[in-house]
Amino acid sequence: MCDTLDMNKHLEPEFITLLDNNQNLIHKVCRLYTVDEASHKDLFQEISIQLWNAYPKFRGDAKFTTWAYRIALNTAISLYRKKKRSIDTTSIDFSIHKFEYTEYNEEEEEQLKAMYKALQELNDIEKALVFLYLEDKNYDEIAETLGISSINARVKMNRIKTKLKQLLNP
């Protein structure tokens, strides 16, 4: 017990630095799976706890980011429980309003807003596929992360693209 505590104490600064350097990765997952700031922070905290609990077993043979992607997505999909809030925040749609579109023209901005709105219509698993796709992961990695076959990951992604098109042009 004492040894574990000592080891954790030793690992803590190193872990906090790694998490701090990669916090955008977690924020992106939170942005996809939550719609208001309070839930975003809740999920960020839960992911951080899960990462920290799993960190002593992280061997370093995988990249920290690859390992963190998996835990962050797993937390959002399987572990995170939305807390009941007194105000219905789903109608606020934080994600769209908080984004910056300074580099984009009006038409592109509209398209992006419609895309982010369409993303919120996807289910948890579809969101995970899109997330990994946007993060430039190949189908083997996507399949491995989710626990499905590589071919089926590709087929599903094509179906999601069709679904997104339909959501954009109802």
Next chain:
Amino acid sequence: MQELDLLKKHWNQQKDFPKISKEEIQKMIHKKSSSIVMWIFVISIIEFIVLNLLSYLYSFKEQNEIELKGKPLYFLVDYIDYISGLTSIVFIVLFFFNYRKISVATSTKQLIAQILKTKKTVNYYIYTNLIIIGLVIILATINYIPWTNSNINFKQSIVFLALMAVFSALFILLIWGYYKVIYGLLIKKLMKNFKELEKIDSDN
């Protein structure tokens, strides 16, 4: 898909996130998890404790020993304490064994499957106990009817049997309601996501 390419570009440029300081991260990682797994763990432990307490209620062999002797399935009542004690130990060991195997670093499908397997261990424990309780109730009912008495009061027996049936139905309804609530709160999301992952592999 042109919109998706545009989204990819914008997605990777995102920097407008709330900055969380190292001090805040340090505080965060020492907070208690409020994950579904944690809730399942706590609820399962409560279920184990409640059922173990309940098993004391149906271990009534002492007061009924004389009347039950020679009746069918008497051995069940005779050994009820050992049977329920043994099932508790077996299921608690299985539960902890499955719980320890839950790893957030595995694939999503494997993780959900393991969480559901852990919860199922507790369910089987509850079903086993319900069967034992059911058998004990049946035994008590059989015992109540004075088989050897030639003046069997049929009216009284029927009323008693009807009351037992109503009581059992209410009991089952209560358990069913409890599960609806617990599953609604905890497992629904997991089941939905697990089915979605299975569908991806079976559809193609």
